[in-house]
Amino acid sequence: MSSYKRQPVLAKQNAKSEGMLDIAKKNKLQVRTQEDVKRVFQQQWPRLDKLYQKALKDTPAMQGKLQLKLTIDASGKVTHCELVFSELNNMEFEAHIVDMVKMFDFGEAENIWQGIYLVDFIEN
Numbered sequence: 001m002s003s004y005k006r007q008p009v010l011a012k013q014n015a016k017s018e019g020m021l022d023i024a025k026k027n028k029l030q031v032r033t034q035e036d037v038k039r040v041f042q043q044q045w046p047r048l049d050k051l052y053q054k055a056l057k058d059t060p061a062m063q064g065k066l067q068l069k070l071t072i073d074a075s076g077k078v079t080h081c082e083l084v085f086s087e088l089n090n091m092e093f094e095a096h097i098v099d100m101v102k103m104f105d106f107g108e109a110e111n112i113w114q115g116i117y118l119v120d121f122i123e124n
Contacts, residue, residue, distance in 0.1 A: 032109035
């Protein structure tokens with residue numbers, strides 16, 4: 001009789017364990033990709049463009065591309081951002097862009113992401 005009483009308890013524990021596994025699977029972090037990085041830059045584009053529009057008042061013909069070398073840790077924080085190439089020829093603006101990107105939050109992932117990201121500033 002005592003084994004009969006234990007079976008429902010074990011069944012409840014198994015169901016609870018399976019539910020916890022499902023939650024863990026849903027919360028599993030994904031690997032950060034170039035597309036994820038691109039998505040955050042697209043979300044942040046209004047801030048970057050506002051800075052660009054402001055810089056255009058002083059340098060109306062400024063346009064072109066810049067490349068940033070980035071390291072994003074697993075927590076989503078930018079731990080390294082440096083300018084590796086620019087067509088803009090505006091050190092002050094470029095420094096502001098680097099400082100702004102350092103404040104981006106890329107969200108949690110299971111990996112550290114390192115790579116080059118191209119930003120294209122074209123006058124509207």
